Amino acid sequence: MTEKMLKFVSLEKKMPTKRAADARRQDFSEIYDEFNSDRATEQASRCSQCGIPYCQVHCPVQNNIPDWLMMTAAGRLEEAYEVSQATNNFPEICGRICPQDRLCEGSCVIEKGFESVTIGAVEKYITDTAWEKGWVKPTIPQQERDQSIGVIGAGPGGLAAADQLRKKGYQVHVYDRYDRVGGLMIYGIPSFKLEKEVVERRAKLLNDSGVTFHLNFDIGRDATLAELRAKHDAVIIATGVYKSRDISVPGSGVAGIVPALEYLTASNRKGLGDSVPEFEDGTLNADGKNVVVIGGGDTAMDCVRTAVRQGAKSVKCLYRRDRKNMPGSLREVENAEEEGVEFVWLSAPKAFLGDDTVRGVKAINMHLGIADSTGRQVPVEIEGSEHDIPCDLAIKALGFDAEDIPQLFDEPGLEVSRWGTISVNFKTAMTNLEGVFAIGDIVRGASLVVWAIRDGRDAAQSVHQFLMEKQRNEQSALAS
Numbered sequence: 467m468t469e470k471m472l473k474f475v476s477l478e479k480k481m482p483t484k485r486a487a488d489a490r491r492q493d494f495s496e497i498y499d500e501f502n503s504d505r506a507t508e509q510a511s512r513c514s515q516c517g518i519p520y521c522q523v524h525c526p527v528q529n530n531i532p533d534w535l536m537m538t539a540a541g542r543l544e545e546a547y548e549v550s551q552a553t554n555n556f557p558e559i560c561g562r563i564c565p566q567d568r569l570c571e572g573s574c575v576i577e578k579g580f581e582s583v584t585i586g587a588v589e590k591y592i593t594d595t596a597w598e599k600g601w602v603k604p605t606i607p608q609q610e611r612d613q614s615i616g617v618i619g620a621g622p623g624g625l626a627a628a629d630q631l632r633k634k635g636y637q638v639h640v641y642d643r644y645d646r647v648g649g650l651m652i653y654g655i656p657s658f659k660l661e662k663e664v665v666e667r668r669a670k671l672l673n674d675s676g677v678t679f680h681l682n683f684d685i686g687r688d689a690t691l692a693e694l695r696a697k698h699d700a701v702i703i704a705t706g707v708y709k710s711r712d713i714s715v716p717g718s719g720v721a722g723i724v725p726a727l728e729y730l731t732a733s734n735r736k737g738l739g740d741s742v743p744e745f746e747d748g749t750l751n752a753d754g755k756n757v758v759v760i761g762g763g764d765t766a767m768d769c770v771r772t773a774v775r776q777g778a779k780s781v782k783c784l785y786r787r788d789r790k791n792m793p794g795s796l797r798e799v800e801n802a803e804e805e806g807v808e809f810v811w812l813s814a815p816k817a818f819l820g821d822d823t824v825r826g827v828k829a830i831n832m833h834l835g836i837a838d839s840t841g842r843q844v845p846v847e848i849e850g851s852e853h854d855i856p857c858d859l860a861i862k863a864l865g866f867d868a869e870d871i872p873q874l875f876d877e878p879g880l881e882v883s884r885w886g887t888i889s890v891n892f893k894t895a896m897t898n899l900e901g902v903f904a905i906g907d908i909v910r911g912a913s914l915v916v917w918a919i920r921d922g923r924d925a926a927q928s929v930h931q932f933l934m935e936k937q938r939n940e941q942s943a944l945a946s
Contacts, residue, residue, distance in 0.1 A: 473512050474514060480509055480584065482498040493658075506588055512576070524572070526919070531585055534546040534592060543596075561586045561588075564586060565795035571584070605633050614637040617701075618704060618705055621651065621906065624704035625640070625922070627905065632672070636929075641680045643683065645682050648662075654730050656733065657737055690876040704918070710864070713760065717817050722820070755779055756858045756859070757780065758782050758783075758861070759782070759783045767798040767802055770783050782807070784814065816852060818860060824859070826856050866912045879899065880898070890904050895924060903929060905918070905922055905925045906922065
């Protein structure tokens with residue numbers, strides 16, 4: 467098979483065809499067309515099969531990328547899928563939303579001069595083909611176990627843990643306060659990046675595999691953590707972080723200034739066919755408005771591109787650093803610019819203007835000063851550079867912090883860090899409460915879907931080892 471590889475010297479990097487910006491501004495469909503078989507095979511063949519696969523090293527789930535690229539190039543798609551899904555519970559989701567330019571593709575050794583292999587698009591193609599061909603099947607465990615595990619949170623981390631534990635035969639119950647499975651993959655990420663049927667078919671597959679979902683179930687209201695611990699042999703907390711960071715400047719209390727997650731959730735619910743009063747009355751609808759989004763991460767990119775599709779009059783993104791220091795995917799910045807978003811680099815809000823409703827943002831120019839202890843340059847205000855930007859809807863996309871989980875779950879004994887994230891043993895993912903584990907953003911802070919998947923997989927193994935050891939100890943006690 468290796469003779470089919472190393473074609474990067476003669477073949478250029480190609481992404482799937484991107485829909486024209488004018489067309490994609492009109493809907494929430496994904497912006498890339500599907501790879502056809504020939505193009506996927508061609509792009510996979512560009513892999514150099516290098517001795518140290520840095521793409522794999524820099525993938526949080528350690529995907530065997532060179533192997534499934536080689537199999538794709540050889541036309542062995544079903545085997546490519548088996549290799550891909552062996553390390554990743556949701557490869558078609560990661561193929562769509564992972565920032566490959568910062569992870570696998572950004573680490574590709576042929577990047578300089580030739581451009582990296584198109585890894586994400588091939589990953590998406592492999593798994594979408596697997597769904598079409600019927601290769602993706604529900605889990606049938608080799609043995610059924612009596613022990614049950616409760617998973618709090620139906621986001622990517624919780625679902626990955628549930629999938630892994632179900633494969634081992636455990637009785638898995640997933641609790642989530644929302645009415646659909648998927649967490650931020652359903653309500654936080656827009657459909658132009660991740661169409662919702664992609665998440666929904668995974669949820670159905672887990673349900674068909676024997677995972678039991680308890681939706682609209684709020685821990686603290688419908689059951690305490692202590693009650694869940696009494697019901698299950700182990701519990702995994704995978705709630706994510708949903709508390710939006712705020713900004714304290716004059717005028718921040720007027721109407722028309724909204725957190726990013728509220729805005730994105732309303733848009734996604736509308737797309738799913740729900741009744742959303744705050745969207746219908748215009749509060750969370752950008753149609754005809756001058757929109758200013760404050761922030762520079764992937765959530766900010768989701769907001770600006772959603773506002774464009776809702777028919778905003780203008781969309782500006784205020785970010786206090788420059789393009790090079792943008793925390794979000796640079797590919798997303800490029801897509802947003804193509805769609806008409808204006809980036810106001812090195813600019814930060816000093817105040818919101820308006821009596822009852824926001825009518826503008828008073829911004830100030832910044833420059834990057836000396837680096838702090840992290841090595842990142844600190845933004846410094848330029849005196850006298852204030853300027854006003856018209857604004858009818860301001861969206862705060864400043865990141866997320868942890869909610870007060872001990873209070874919400876009525877479990878004051880649960881230890882948290884000084885940032886409010888849950889403290890765990892990083893080797894086992896167990897908290898200070900025996901049999902209670904925690905994973906994903908609620909431990910590491912706001913991060914990527916792929917890291918939540920990795921945490922879920924690791925925690926599932928830790929839970930299995932914990933229960934096996936507990937069972938052995940009980941059997942030893944009975945024998946003696």
